[in-house]
Amino acid sequence: MTDLRAAVAAGALGSEESYRELLQAIVECARAIFGAKASSIFLHDEETDELVFEAVAGEGSGDLLGVRFPSSRGVAGWVLVTRQPLVIEELEQDPRFAREVAESTGYVPKGLMAVPLLHDENTLGVLEVLDRTQQAAFSLAEMELLGLFANEAAIALDLLQRAREARAVLQEEGAEASALARLSERLAKAEPEKREAAERLINAIDELLS
Amino acid sequence: MDESLPAWSMPAEAAKKISIGDWPEQVTRDWAWGGATGKGVRVCILDSGVEAGHPLVGELEGAVAVARDEEDVAVAEDAEGDLCGHGTACAGIVRSLAPECSIYSVRVLGAGFKGSGPVLLGGLRWAVEQGFDVVNMSLSTTKRQFAELLHELADTAYFRRTVLVASAHNMPVESYPWRFSSVISVGSHEDPDPQTFFYNPNPPVEFFGRGVGVEIAWLGGGTIRSSGNSFATPHIAGISALILSKHPELTPFQLKNVLYLTANNVGGGR
Numbered sequence: 001m002t003d004l005r006a007a008v009a010a011g012a013l014g015s016e017e018s019y020r021e022l023l024q025a026i027v028e029c030a031r032a033i034f035g036a037k038a039s040s041i042f043l044h045d046e047e048t049d050e051l052v053f054e055a056v057a058g059e060g061s062g063d064l065l066g067v068r069f070p071s072s073r074g075v076a077g078w079v080l081v082t083r084q085p086l087v088i089e090e091l092e093q094d095p096r097f098a099r100e101v102a103e104s105t106g107y108v109p110k111g112l113m114a115v116p117l118l119h120d121e122n123t124l125g126v127l128e129v130l131d132r133t134q135q136a137a138f139s140l141a142e143m144e145l146l147g148l149f150a151n152e153a154a155i156a157l158d159l160l161q162r163a164r165e166a167r168a169v170l171q172e173e174g175a176e177a178s179a180l181a182r183l184s185e186r187l188a189k190a191e192p193e194k195r196e197a198a199e200r201l202i203n204a205i206d207e208l209l210s
Numbered sequence: 211m212d213e214s215l216p217a218w219s220m221p222a223e224a225a226k227k228i229s230i231g232d233w234p235e236q237v238t239r240d241w242a243w244g245g246a247t248g249k250g251v252r253v254c255i256l257d258s259g260v261e262a263g264h265p266l267v268g269e270l271e272g273a274v275a276v277a278r279d280e281e282d283v284a285v286a287e288d289a290e291g292d293l294c295g296h297g298t299a300c301a302g303i304v305r306s307l308a309p310e311c312s313i314y315s316v317r318v319l320g321a322g323f324k325g326s327g328p329v330l331l332g333g334l335r336w337a338v339e340q341g342f343d344v345v346n347m348s349l350s351t352t353k354r355q356f357a358e359l360l361h362e363l364a365d366t367a368y369f370r371r372t373v374l375v376a377s378a379h380n381m382p383v384e385s386y387p388w389r390f391s392s393v394i395s396v397g398s399h400e401d402p403d404p405q406t407f408f409y410n411p412n413p414p415v416e417f418f419g420r421g422v423g424v425e426i427a428w429l430g431g432g433t434i435r436s437s438g439n440s441f442a443t444p445h446i447a448g449i450s451a452l453i454l455s456k457h458p459e460l461t462p463f464q465l466k467n468v469l470y471l472t473a474n475n476v477g478g479g480r
Contacts, residue, residue: 072320078258078296081326082349083320083385084377087437089423094259118383121352137423138437140380140400 014185016167019160023055026156027127030149031057035133035143037109040064040078041117041153043125043161051076051126054157059107059130075114076126085115085146087138110134115146117154126159157207237471238480239405243452248308250458251451254342255304255444257297257349260290260315266302266427269343273315276333279469283332293320295429299436300348302427307404307448311455314342319349327356334360334374334387338367341422343454346447347376349392350385350442360387368392373454375434377448378415389414394450394466398422398442407446409473417469418444 023041031039038058042051050068071077079086088109109130117125127150132142170181187198211408220228234241252271262270275288292298292315301313318333319326330351337345339456345367351360364387367374376388379397388395398421399408408418421442428434446469454460460468 005465046349066217074294078294081258082296082377082440083352083379084348084440085438086440089435089437091434115381118352118381118385121354121384123352137366140422143380143398143437177214 014188015159016163019156019163020055022156023153023160024057026149026153027055027057030127030129030146033145033149034113035132036129038107039127039129040127041127041157043157044071044080044123051080054125054160075091075092075112076128079114079116080123080125081115085113085143085150087111087113087143089138113138113142113146115143115150116174117150117157119154121157124154124161127153221260221330225313237468238477239472241440242468242472243449243456245306246452246456248448248451248455249313250340251308251311251343251455252309252314253304253311253447253451254314254331254337254340254345255297255301256316256318256337256345256347257300258319259290259292259297259317260301260313261292261295261298261427261429261431262315264302264427264431267298267305267313270301271312271314273317275317276329276336278329283329285332288315288317290317292429296348297439298429299426299441300346300447302433303404303424303441303444304346304448304451307445308451308455311448311451314340322460326416327351327353327413331356331359331363334363334367338363338372341370343371343458344373344375344447344450346444347374347387348423348443350377350379350388352383352385354384357386361390363387364390364392367376368462370388371461373450373465375443375450377443382437392462394446394462394469396439396443396446398437398439404445405449406474407449407469408475409470417446417473419449421445 027041028038038060040053041055043054045052049071051071052068053064053066056064073078075086075088082183092110110132113129115127115133116123119125129146187195190198238354246473260267260270260273274285275287276283276285279431296319304313316333316337318329364374374393376393376395378388378397379385380397387393395414395416397415397418399418400422401420402423404420410416410418420441421439422437423435424437424441425433426436426441448466451466
């Protein structure tokens with residue numbers, strides 16, 4: 001049981017950071033492909049019914065991570081509750097709404113594309129792309145492309161949530177499990193020489209306790 | 211409806227009674243909705259509420275809000291209007307196509323994400339009970355636990371002559387109710403003509419309506435340009451309202467046929 005838990009823990013603790021990096025890579029890529037000013041991924045926090053910035057590329061990327069707002073607000077909220085992708089242009093013409101949108105973007109964009117992140121039967125969050133290059137009118141091909149990014153982001157978000165859940169379980173299991181989890185993670189990352197020494201030590205502890 | 215019609219079987223002498231005499235040799239757009247205004251047709255916008263009196267929407271027949279109750283959901287008169295603008299946008303599109311139809315708002319969105327499944331179901335059940343002619347659903351749920359009940363409701367609506375027009379997903383996900391064959395499912399095309407629509411010979415999405423660069427009603431009386439299947443759906447709902455105002459006897463099955471026969475890629479929009 002402990003072996004199993006430790007193995008899971010090594011995966012859980014190490015992978016959370018990797019999944020965050022993957023989400024970041026997705027928004028960076030989406031921003032580049034659409035030639036957009038910014039792109040962000042929101043996670044829907046079911047406990048509080050809020051949307052949380054999980055990854056941001058471009059404008060506002062510095063201080064938006066972790067920022068929360070109610071899930072019923074703004075364009076991201078529309079997309080979350082309707083499960084429908086949406087594109088809005090000429091946003092700046094409506095200052096009142098623009099302020100509300102800015103809450104979910106960090107600045108007032110001219111236009112935005114937003115798509116729900118659906119995985120299995122769960123609506124996990126929203127992906128937004130702000131101020132894409134406006135050389136041509138918006139096309140359905142762009143919507144399709146955004147859908148592809150959304151699939152990728154939904155899988156990454158699902159993995160991130162699972163990793164967090166696993167960590168939460170470990171923390172609930174108490175200090176012993178957490179220490180073992182940390183140990184497994186360090187072992188996996190250690191230099192070969194150090195790892196060999198550590199493995200000998202662990203085997204000795206195992207013998208001692210058995 | 212003729213109450214004396216046989217319900218479950220058809221004796222020989224009944225054939226005359228159910229003869230549909232005025233069906234034209236060729237269904238054209240002129241026959242289907244030429245001169246129609248939507249008058250007499252009741253359209254329900256199942257959404258985030260509707261801003262009454264918006265220049266693009268006009269007056270509403272009524273508005274209710276559906277909210278979670280302790281055990282189920284409760285339907286109460288809605289004085290708050292639209293909480294986010296989505297429903298007002300849909301209502302404005304229906305109105306632009308069918309200027310004299312009656313629009314009723316049933317608010318099932320806007321109070322957060324939690325509990326949105328039961329609220330959606332409760333709102334749809336209420337709408338079907340009211341006997342609206344057309345229900346616009348620019349939304350869907352991915353939760354399988356609601357799929358069966360939604361399916362039953364969609365079938366009930368179909369047999370009670372309430373046409374459900376629902377937004378399809380343009381992503382490979384299972385969501386409802388648009389995937390049910392008893393509803394009219396709608397995706398987007400890029401043509402700017404509001405009356406251009408296409409039948410899709412590769413379902414599950416059955417029709418494509420105008421969904422790109424649409425001038426939509428915005429909260430506070432304004433307008434904005436937006437794209438999405440959410441806005442393609444009320445285009446088909448509006449055209450359905452036009453057809454039903456000219457041919458109120460049509461069942462949802464017949465209406466779907468008329469839409470098929472008048473689609474731009476079938477009848478060439480003739």
